[in-house]
Amino acid sequence: MATLSNRLSRWTLLLFACALVNFLAAQGLILAGMTWPARALSAPGTLAAVHLLVIGWLLLMMLGALFQFVPVITARPLTSQRMALWALIGIEVGLGGMICGFFGITASPVLAMALPAGATAVLLGVLAASWNVGVPLVRARPLALPGRMVLTGLVFLVITVMLGLSFALAFTVPALAPYLAGLLNAFGDHALAGLGGWFTLTAMGVSYKLLPMFMLAPEDRGIPGDCVHILGTLGFALAVAAGVAQVWVSAGFLRIAQSSGYVAITIAVAIYLWDIRRIYRTRRRTAIEVHNRAAVGAFGFLGLAAALAISSLGTGRPAAGAPVSVFLVVFGWLGGLGLTQLYKIIPFLTWLGRYGSALGRASVPRVQDLVRERRGGQWFVLYFAAILLGSAFALSGSAPGFRSCIALVALATAGLVTEYWRAWRGHYVQARHAEAAIPPFLASPRE
Amino acid sequence: MTMTEPLTLDVREILRSGGEPLPKIMQAVGRLAPGQPLRLLVTFEPLPLYAVLGRKGFEHSAVRHGEGDWEVLFAPRGAEAGSGAAAVAAVPHTSSDEWPMPSAVLDNRGLSPPEPMMRILEALEHLAPGQVLEALNEREPVFLYPELQARGAVIHTETVGEGVRLLIRCAG
Numbered sequence: 228m229a230t231l232s233n234r235l236s237r238w239t240l241l242l243f244a245c246a247l248v249n250f251l252a253a254q255g256l257i258l259a260g261m262t263w264p265a266r267a268l269s270a271p272g273t274l275a276a277v278h279l280l281v282i283g284w285l286l287l288m289m290l291g292a293l294f295q296f297v298p299v300i301t302a303r304p305l306t307s308q309r310m311a312l313w314a315l316i317g318i319e320v321g322l323g324g325m326i327c328g329f330f331g332i333t334a335s336p337v338l339a340m341a342l343p344a345g346a347t348a349v350l351l352g353v354l355a356a357s358w359n360v361g362v363p364l365v366r367a368r369p370l371a372l373p374g375r376m377v378l379t380g381l382v383f384l385v386i387t388v389m390l391g392l393s394f395a396l397a398f399t400v401p402a403l404a405p406y407l408a409g410l411l412n413a414f415g416d417h418a419l420a421g422l423g424g425w426f427t428l429t430a431m432g433v434s435y436k437l438l439p440m441f442m443l444a445p446e447d448r449g450i451p452g453d454c455v456h457i458l459g460t461l462g463f464a465l466a467v468a469a470g471v472a473q474v475w476v477s478a479g480f481l482r483i484a485q486s487s488g489y490v491a492i493t494i495a496v497a498i499y500l501w502d503i504r505r506i507y508r509t510r511r512r513t514a515i516e517v518h519n520r521a522a523v524g525a526f527g528f529l530g531l532a533a534a535l536a537i538s539s540l541g542t543g544r545p546a547a548g549a550p551v552s553v554f555l556v557v558f559g560w561l562g563g564l565g566l567t568q569l570y571k572i573i574p575f576l577t578w579l580g581r582y583g584s585a586l587g588r589a590s591v592p593r594v595q596d597l598v599r600e601r602r603g604g605q606w607f608v609l610y611f612a613a614i615l616l617g618s619a620f621a622l623s624g625s626a627p628g629f630r631s632c633i634a635l636v637a638l639a640t641a642g643l644v645t646e647y648w649r650a651w652r653g654h655y656v657q658a659r660h661a662e663a664a665i666p667p668f669l670a671s672p673r674e
Numbered sequence: 675m676t677m678t679e680p681l682t683l684d685v686r687e688i689l690r691s692g693g694e695p696l697p698k699i700m701q702a703v704g705r706l707a708p709g710q711p712l713r714l715l716v717t718f719e720p721l722p723l724y725a726v727l728g729r730k731g732f733e734h735s736a737v738r739h740g741e742g743d744w745e746v747l748f749a750p751r752g753a754e755a756g757s758g759a760a761a762v763a764a765v766p767h768t769s770s771d772e773w774p775m776p777s778a779v780l781d782n783r784g785l786s787p788p789e790p791m792m793r794i795l796e797a798l799e800h801l802a803p804g805q806v807l808e809a810l811n812e813r814e815p816v817f818l819y820p821e822l823q824a825r826g827a828v829i830h831t832e833t834v835g836e837g838v839r840l841l842i843r844c845a846g
Contacts, residue, residue: 235820299816441786443812445836512786575788583821587795594788 235580236298238311240651242291243569245319247644249283250562254637258630263550265626271329278329280557282322282349285426286384288565290314290356292572293377296433297360300374301367310359317352321345325395332398343395350388357381372452376432379460383424386467390417409474416470418553423492424463426561427529431455431499434522437568438503442510442519448502455499462491489540496533500526517600518571521607525567528559528614551621558636559614566643567607574598574650581653597650606646610639680713680747681706689717699723703730703748711749717742719810721779728775738835773830773841776808777801783812783837791818794842798827801844809840 253276256262261272294311298304305311324345331338364370364378390410394417397407439446448455466488469481503526532555539548574597582591617632649655683702685695695716702712712732714720723746724734732748739745780797782790790811795818797807814831822829826845831838 235817302814302816440813443784443786446813511784579788579817583817584824586792586821587797587799591792593792 235576236291236294236305236311237308238315239291239295240573240576242287242294242311242315243573243647245315246284246287246291246565247640247647249279249287249322251637251640251644253279253284254633254640257633258637260626260630264621264624264629268550271332274329275326278322278325280562281421281426282318282325285557285561285565286353287315287318288569289426289429290318290360292433292565292568293356293360293429295572295576296436297363297374297377300371300436301363303363303367306359306362310355314352314356314359317348317355319352321348321350321352324348328395328399336399339399342399343392346388346392346395350392353384353388357385371446372448372456373432373436376428376435376456376459379456380425380429380432383420383428383463387417387421387425390420390471410471413471413474415549416467419463419470420467422553422556422561424460424467427496427556428456428459428463430561430564431459433568434503434564437571438506438519438522439510441512441571442506442515443512444506444510451498451502451505455495455502458491458498459495462488462493462495464488466492489537493533493537496529500530516571516595517598517604517607518567521567521570521604521611522564524607524611525560525563528555528563528611531618532556532560548622551618554621555614555618559611559618563611563614566610566640569647570598570603570607570643573647577651577653592656596656597653598646599649599655603643603646606639606642609635610643613639678707678710680711680749682713682715684715686715686717686743696723703727706750709750711747714746714748716744716746719744719781720746721781721810724808725776725779736834773843774804774806776841777805778807780807780809783810785812787813787815788817791815791821794818794840795821798825798842798844803844805844807840807842807844809842810834811838811840812836814838815840 256272256276256279259272260266262270262276263273266272290311294305322345324341326345328339328342328345331341361378361381364374364381367374370378390413393404393407393410394414396404397410401408435448435452436446438444465484469484469488473481473485507523532552535548535555536552539552574594578592578594578597585591613632613635617629617636620628620632681702683699685698688695688698699712699714706712712727714723719736719738727734727748731751733751734746734748736744736746778797778801780793782793785793790809794807794809794815797809801807819829822842828843828845830841833839
């Protein structure tokens, strides 16, 4: 007998809304010329924009999705709906503190303390969120591949944030922990743990569930899926651990371990992309919706980012290619996958919240009636094209060219945000359905 | 009681040539010895037949071997499940004893969410209190459960092959 319980995450749409605002704010910082490539990678504006992107946008978006996704794949409720809100508050307030800290480091030592204080709040928020989704995941073992990948991702998330907090302490109060000072050289490993171990593995796990579900393809990914998970986990763990260890110990075997990690990651990404192609090719649903058509762009950018990272490592000039790879991962792969899947998740949750109780009893619109796929599709084309062009400008070192592409990215993002808003408001739904109440957002759905 | 060797009937050729296999199936059912199951080989899952033979006291269990290749075992109620299809996807004992025969059957396979949920809730509105709807889905309809709970319906879920079979009893 299946457990009957409410399956709608109370705060998910609020997390999505905050995430999208942060994404637009980060784009604003880039457009204002306060970040790389106009400024240095270590400039306060760059650090603020990067953390607005990864914490403010990607983390909140991913957690919002997980708060909804984990109860679905585990058939268990979250530890607590309220904990999701506390996680959001901790992360948003902490992020605000961190941004003040980045800009305040050179201005005043007191203001600089906002950096470790903010990082602590983010850590607390992340711990609350991880506990919230981690407990149902652990209790639902044995887990299918998506659940296992999310659980692995959560471990990397906590490691990433703890590394970040150590940086903040080393940066602002070097006297407190002098042995941490060298850690600042490991910022690349911090980024790899976060963008790779956490975001990429988790996004892969979620995509392994969502794609087959809406395209009617086999969910069991067999040995290739397990290879992606195991090689990805080993690869990111080895690369990050060996990278951080080299802060204190310079040894040949650590460099070999780090390189082996990169190779494992590359193989995992290659198998994953091949497997995703298999999902598209073996799908039973011939006409697929725009969110999955557009997601192909995100998968393409994952491949492109990996290829660029390999080529810049191979030529021994990681400094040239690495920032562009990170840009492709953040905007193209993770951002692109997020925006495309939100185009389905937001209307889906809105539709459930608004029409669920009327289903079968009254004429209700379909989920796809809440969106205009043609408009969404046009914004996705602009978004991905602008990122491709922007990466070319960044590689050639043209800051103005890069910024003009970001302006197009911002336009496409704003266009998509408008479409999400319209889906939520029921803008496209015919007048006969329009009298239905606004769906749960800040209000609680039926418990 | 050991299970009698099933009588096998292959109607795949008849179906492929556009013919009507029902007379042959009913003939075969008439030839069955007491307690003997019927093993039917078909090109698709014969959903209407479930209700027809269900009324004659048969439980069904189906296994899909491939595209256009189904094996369905119709066992007289009370016969012990043996090997083959029945062992893979046997209806749990409790469901047949405690649940009335389904009044309607919905095949939701090949539909992506939330269409199965919409169809089920719509079909339930046409049933009388206490009547049962049988639905075959690609996956467990997790978002359906709160709606069923709110409507006082009861659901029994079981895995069948690559999908799930749902029995939903209307409130009342």
